[in-house]
Amino acid sequence: MTVSVKLSAVAEEYFFEEGCYITELSNSDDDAAVSIARARLAPGEATRWHMLRDTGERYVLLQGCGLVEVGDMPPQEVVPGDVVLIPPLTRQRIASVGQTDLIFLAICSPPFTPDVYIDIEGEKDSG
Template identity: 65%
Template sequence: MSTEYFFAAEGCYIRELSNSADDPAVSIAQARVEPGNTTSWHQLKNTIERYVILSGTGLAEIGDAAPRTVNA
């Protein structure tokens, strides 16, 4: 588990909480998006992403669905 955030290509800060070759089906990370920033679209293969919003409010766009407001 890493305690340090790194700046990801999507435009947010990521801290990996669980990412091991011993369990490749699971990757858990904490992401931090600075106020006013927008992250870029990305797509993962064979992985389902789930999000837990700890604080703040944002706009999420997933697939072809209309953007929706998300919050803690």
């Protein structure tokens, strides 16, 4: 890791195939151990069932109310301040169930790259 200040990139938000809007906050060689993205879901929206190959993920809830489904755990409501730990190759999805956008940080180690994303929406055991 090298000393760095990464300025906000909220204007660079894009829609990712997972079903949410993403803003890459940090995903570069100067901090090669992790990536940090801001994810946003509108009320009533949910991500697709998916998992990440060789990549652990943490959700840090910042705004809104969510319903998260991870692995074999029953669905659980999450609110700002909650942290969800998701090991590699663990099925997951999250829905925005409140009246405002659900906003959370997705912190991945090693850093997220699109090739680690595995869409499992519609598979027999995905939900």
